[in-house]
Amino acid sequence: VTSIQIKILTAHFSLFLFSFSLFLVLSRFFLFISFSLSYFLLQTESENIKKNQLVLYIHNNKLTKKQHKVKQQKNNKTTAKNIAIIWRFQLVISRNLNNGGKELRCHRGERYRGTAGKVGNFVKAVMRKSKTKYTGCPFMINVKRDATSKKFCISVPLDDEKGMHNHAFVVNPEGQRQMSGLSDPSREIVRDMSSAQASPAVALAAIQKKHPVDNATIRQVYNYKANLRKESLEGRDVAGQLLHLATVSKYIVYTDVNPNTQALTHVFMSHPQAASLFRTYYWYVGIDSTYKTN
Numbered sequence: 001v002t003s004i005q006i007k008i009l010t011a012h013f014s015l016f017l018f019s020f021s022l023f024l025v026l027s028r029f030f031l032f033i034s035f036s037l038s039y040f041l042l043q044t045e046s047e048n049i050k051k052n053q054l055v056l057y058i059h060n061n062k063l064t065k066k067q068h069k070v071k072q073q074k075n076n077k078t079t080a081k082n083i084a085i086i087w088r089f090q091l092v093i094s095r096n097l098n099n100g101g102k103e104l105r106c107h108r109g110e111r112y113r114g115t116a117g118k119v120g121n122f123v124k125a126v127m128r129k130s131k132t133k134y135t136g137c138p139f140m141i142n143v144k145r146d147a148t149s150k151k152f153c154i155s156v157p158l159d160d161e162k163g164m165h166n167h168a169f170v171v172n173p174e175g176q177r178q179m180s181g182l183s184d185p186s187r188e189i190v191r192d193m194s195s196a197q198a199s200p201a202v203a204l205a206a207i208q209k210k211h212p213v214d215n216a217t218i219r220q221v222y223n224y225k226a227n228l229r230k231e232s233l234e235g236r237d238v239a240g241q242l243l244h245l246a247t248v249s250k251y252i253v254y255t256d257v258n259p260n261t262q263a264l265t266h267v268f269m270s271h272p273q274a275a276s277l278f279r280t281y282y283w284y285v286g287i288d289s290t291y292k293t294n
Helices: 003-050 076-086 184-195 200-210 218-233 238-248 272-280
Strands: 056-058 061-063 091-096 102-106 115-119 122-126 140-145 152-155 252-257 264-270
Touching: 076 091, 184 200, 184 218, 200 218, 238 252, 238 264, 264 272
Parallel strands: none
Antiparallel strands: 056 061, 091 102, 102 140, 115 122, 140 152, 252 264
16 A cells, blocks of 8 residues: 555544544534524413413314304303313303303403512413402403395404413312203203112212213212202192192191291191091100200
8 A cells, every 4th residue: 555545544544533523523413403492482481371372273273362253152252261161261241242142251350359460561460368269351252244245254363461361270160150961861860869869979979980071079969869859849839749748658747837927836647647646545654755844
């Protein structure tokens, strides 16, 4: 091997080392750029989540500050509420608009208690120790009829303050009026188990096992049982229900009313067998067994 060939090989090897070093430097540079960009996007997304920025989806289309048509005119309000439930907040009617429209606001925007603090350019409620759920949330949307197409559409106000929430979204849906409740199959379970004299806790366990998406609570089971009891009265009050059951069971019933007010004052009831025994054995002994008469 001549000296010229050695120099050529050395030059090729040096060029290879330089190219390889340049490749490593560029790869690390692009890796750093991609990592920085990803970190920036994650931080931006995190900030958007912290600000509770509303992103609604209707038929796989984003509802931001543009209007999107709602095909079902009768279900426009229900559609908006269902979308809000997906994003863990609730909408209620604030006021009626012209042409049958509705202004829907956040369910926590009724009144405001506490002091106000700012997060960036947005006002955030700082709640004092209170059981109230209202924070004066400014978020609202409009469900109104479009002037040209005559169809109902949902619009978000262009004001950034009205398009944002000042509170955290719902984490646990249990107990939220629009997010939890007894569905028709769950009501059927409560009705059947109430007829079988089962306790509300047992009925709740059965509902949570068969229909967990209802997010039912024990209070809802108690309330529905009270409604069933009220329906069984068929409009009668407690005294009327007592007289009704006595009449259905063929009790001997005598009543006395006030002639002026027609109010029930006295009720005498006797079981038919007890009345028959009294007619047969009309001599009896009364024993007063009151405990601790002093």
